[in-house]
Amino acid sequence: MIRAVVFDLDNTLYDYDHCNKIAEEILLSVISKEFDISVSEAGHLLKNAKSNVKRILGDGVAASHNRLLYMQNICEQCMQNPFRYAMKFYDTYWDCFLEHMTAFDHVIPVMDQLKKRGIVIGIITDLTAHIQYRKIAKLGLQDYIDHIVTSEEAGIEKPGRRIFELMLQKMELQPEEVLMVGDNIKKDIIGARDVGMHGILFERNEKDMRKLILDFIEDKGEKDV
Numbered sequence: 001m002i003r004a005v006v007f008d009l010d011n012t013l014y015d016y017d018h019c020n021k022i023a024e025e026i027l028l029s030v031i032s033k034e035f036d037i038s039v040s041e042a043g044h045l046l047k048n049a050k051s052n053v054k055r056i057l058g059d060g061v062a063a064s065h066n067r068l069l070y071m072q073n074i075c076e077q078c079m080q081n082p083f084r085y086a087m088k089f090y091d092t093y094w095d096c097f098l099e100h101m102t103a104f105d106h107v108i109p110v111m112d113q114l115k116k117r118g119i120v121i122g123i124i125t126d127l128t129a130h131i132q133y134r135k136i137a138k139l140g141l142q143d144y145i146d147h148i149v150t151s152e153e154a155g156i157e158k159p160g161r162r163i164f165e166l167m168l169q170k171m172e173l174q175p176e177e178v179l180m181v182g183d184n185i186k187k188d189i190i191g192a193r194d195v196g197m198h199g200i201l202f203e204r205n206e207k208d209m210r211k212l213i214l215d216f217i218e219d220k221g222e223k224d225v
């Protein structure tokens with residue numbers, strides 16, 4: 001019997017790619033104005049900043065996605081004082097990103113149904129807790145979600161076992177009682193199945209995600225009775 005559904009956040013509950021594209025465009029135009037460089041030069045700085053931060057930290061840790069570190073690195077590449085610009089760039093990106101976020105159509109109806117059935121809801125996500133909390137608030141999901149585990153908290157990203165095991169501990173459930181829903185096969189689905197959870201891949205062209213999740217839960221419930 002399924003007692004909990006755990007969702008990935010980015011690109012599963014809302015369109016990350018769309019928000020990121022718009023926010024990076026605004027960010028690059030602000031960097032280009034502040035540093036009197038072209039937008040494409042600003043793009044190179046951002047690309048270098050991401051690879052510099054990931055090279056220092058290694059892949060698979062939450063801080064390797066921290067955009068304040070990218071913005072600081074951009075300032076360092078340009079020999080500019082990060083205290084003058086990094087927070088401004090950071091806020092430019094995230095303010096724009098959050099402004100464009102809306103939950104996919106199926107999200108609230110699915111969560112409503114899960115709550116009505118007494119099913120626990122969790123989020124497992126690869127990033128620092130602070131910004132993921134802001135996203136969840138913007139999506140209006142805070143009252144639906146019972147538990148969250150971020151890669152910052154687990155010290156490892158999906159598909160590492162620890163991040164899934166930590167969620168099971170918080171929920172006090174066995175893995176076979178939990179369904180993971182996410183857009184990334186390797187991180188979300190294989191990661192969940194490796195610890196014994198069930199997994200459903202979220203695909204953009206899936207017309208009725210709500211039905212897919214609820215049918216899966218009903219099917220499991222009947223089999224176990």
Ligand SMILES: [Mg+2]
Binds near residue numbers: 011012182184
């Ligand atoms: Mg995702």
